[in-house]
Amino acid sequence: MKILVLSAATTLLVTCSLFANETTMPNVIVIYTDDQGFGDATCLNENSKFTTPNIDRLADEGVLFTDAHCSDTVCTPSRYGLLTGRYSWRTELKRGVFQAERKCLIPDNRMTIASFLRENGYQTAMVGKWHLGMDFPGTRTTRDWSQPVLDMPLDKGFDYFWGIPASMNYGVLAWFEGRFAKVPPTQYTSKKPNKMALNDYRIMPPYEQSAAVKDANATGNFAGKLEVASDFSDILCLDRFTTQSIEWIKQRNTDKPFFLYLPYTSPHKPVIPMDRFRGQGGAGAYGEFMIETDWHVGRILDFLEKEGLEEDTFILFTSDNGPETTWKKRKEQFKHASNGPFREGKRSIYEGGHRVPFIVRWPAGIVRPGRTYSSPICQTDLLATLADMVGTQLPQDAGEDSQSFLPALTKATTVNRVPMIHHSFRGEFAIRDKQWKLVMGATKKRNQELYDLSNDPGETHNLFETQSERAKTLQQKLTHIIRSGRSTQGNPVPNDTPYWDDLFWMTEAEYQQPDQTAESVEKKMNIHRLSSTRRSIFDAFSYINRLPDAPYQDESAEEFSGRIFGRLANQEGRILLKSPPGMSQLAYRGFKTFLRYEGVRGVGNCAACHTFPDFINGKSHVVQPGMAAVSTTSLRNLNKTSHALREIINEKINNAQSKQNKGATELSDAYSAMRLDHDDVSGLIAFIELLQDVPKQQFRQLILDSELFDPSGITH
Secondary structure, eight states: OOEEEOHHHHHHHOOOOTTTTOOOOOEEEEEEEESOOTTSSTTTOTTOSSOOHHHHHHHHTSEEESSEEOSSSSHHHHHHHHHHSSOGGGSSOOSSOOOSBSOOSSOTTSOOHHHHHHHTTOEEEEEEEOOSOBBOSSOTTSOOTTSOOBSSGGGTTOSEEEEESSOGGGOOBSOEETTEESSOOOEEEOOEEETTSTTEEEOOSOOBSOOOBOOOOTTSOOOBOEEEOTTOOGGGHHHHHHHHHHHHHHTSOTTSOEEEEEEEEEESSSOOOOGGGTTOSSSHHHHHHHHHHHHHHHHHHHHHHHTTOSTTEEEEEEESSSOOTTHHHHHHHHOOOTTTTSSOOTTOSSHHHHBOOEEEEOTTTOSSTTEEEOSOEEGGGHHHHHHHHHTOOOOTTSOTTOOOOHHHHHTOOOOOOOOEEEEOTTSOEEEEETTEEEEEEOSSSOOOEEEETTTOTTOOOOOTTTTHHHHHHHHHHHHHHHHHTOSSSSOOOOOSSOOOTTOTTSOHHHHHOGGGGGTTHHHHHTOOOOOOTTOOGGGGGGGBOOSOSSOOTTOOHHHHHHHHHHHHHHTSSOOOSOOOTTSOHHHHHHHHHHHHHSSOGGGOHHHHHHSOOOOTTSSEEOSSTTSOOEEOOOGGGSOOOHHHHHHHHHHHHHHHHHHHHTTOTTSOTHHHHHOOOHHHHHHHHHHHHHOOOOOHHHHHHHHHHOEEEOTTSOBO
8 A cells, every 4th residue: 555655744733953952152254266177186186286285284184075065166156156055037136147236135024154154153254256236336437446345244244344346357356444445446447368377367557547438337347448446456355365265264253253254355266376476386377376365275274273263163165066167277277177077067057066065174073074075055055054063043034045054064975855956147047856866957948957966967868758757856855945945844935026938837826826736636646536525626635654773863852752742733644554663552542643633523524634724713614615714633733822822732631531431432542542642732822833734735745746655665
């Protein structure tokens, strides 16, 4: 016999911090390189034509993630994803990148890593390249640099900012500290040839005192020369960013932990290694630039060691996307593969575009340092990981695509990540679920591709024709994640925009009204619906085993017990088929009876428990059209306090025992064997308090996402 198991239901309804009672507050440093490919570090590419001893040191003393991904394949959207824990295609930015001047992609009310950590007692700083939009005073033709810059890092959770607004080819180049530039960008320049590197440019003096310029349009695009400060020179960026970072740490408040976001400008164009690194390595100026980048990383590590800060500082080193297209000539000329063994590079939907170096070092928190972690993670996961680390739960409207990987660090366990969405410069989508990756194709060329990355990391064998059903399932998951506004557990939240053309595989109506796609749920899933007039479309849940049969990773026996009791009290499915391990048969039967006989008899016990309620007034529901509203029997929908929930549960138990004492023959002796003690009830209450009403569209989607479970052990 086959039954349905809603494996997604638990993910939807339960949230649990692994470190709820073990809060830690290490310092946090995020070093974010720009256009560094997977193969641009020795620890990831044994055939590299240059060495990166300091990056390798991070790997030797931490955890090296070999299947880690940025959330997009270009600069602006990846930075949004890293800082907010949310995919940027949910915003107005569907393709490409921002220029230096325009409304910031992160609104002031959106939680960032910086604002989250600041709320939890950290002092926060950003030193480096922003590239998420700023509001400069005046327009390009009417600047007033005596006025402050607005809508910038200081408005997004950072206490301190020192850096440049965007990539150097977008202008407004000056050394900004806070909201002002010490030397305002009142001069002008154009990109100059760079003979050191392949197909490259420079931003260096001399600059022009005046030049004809035009205002930027509504999207931030401009014509004319770049605005630049007289003291700005491209080759100074890495040195100044590193020096200023060290100075800020020196001047910090030593009574509080700190967070430093350090986004470098290398090895993005212009490729400009300082003189001391010329001639090193065997990959030309690009290799020299990476050697310099590694040296600056070493400066940070040496400073932390000197100050006694290295032990309790969490360092993440990663890159915003794959390597620039010059990787092709570099591979041909120097035999150096910046994209490693993967297909293509920056801007591409394939692995080379978004699989990037990702290393975490935290001596005080990581067990068995020097490990390699080979399961998928995404840069969006950093926010949830830090929340897990400090023992604080994220709100529902933050980090919608962020899942903690803390257990991979502190317990050396594998995190079963939810499906990950990839997105390209041109707006293309792909979904990654375990080893499977479905590429949806472009709006004009809608050629789907399916790859098994465990056997084909280079994406050379398209399995779409032979694995069409698997591809179909992945497409359904992609659609659900897009429409739900989140990929992690929680209630649906809206995306920032209506339907857009890159979602060509679904209609606008499906995007706006996902319920319409579930009309044939029963037909799609072969769910049997009883014909009783007292039952709704959700009667399938009468045949779903909603009890967990195994604890989560790192879940204690008490937590597992509480989850079992909570699922039973939730009353969304009568348990008919099997009991979970760890729960006695008597207790199991007793709880089954508890559900069965505590429904509202006036409408039929089964209907009261199994009908999906409207909860229009938050207290009652209608079993079917035309019938009177009745009190709901689902504890999770009552929004009661812990004390009130305890009274309700005790009343139910006492009522059932009273019926039994009066000789109700239909009640077994199971109630007497349950022996619910104080801890059991407390666990049940704690779980109920985590539960929230599930909107219809998501409830239906759980059916669509469910799998057929065969007790013999074969999953279909």
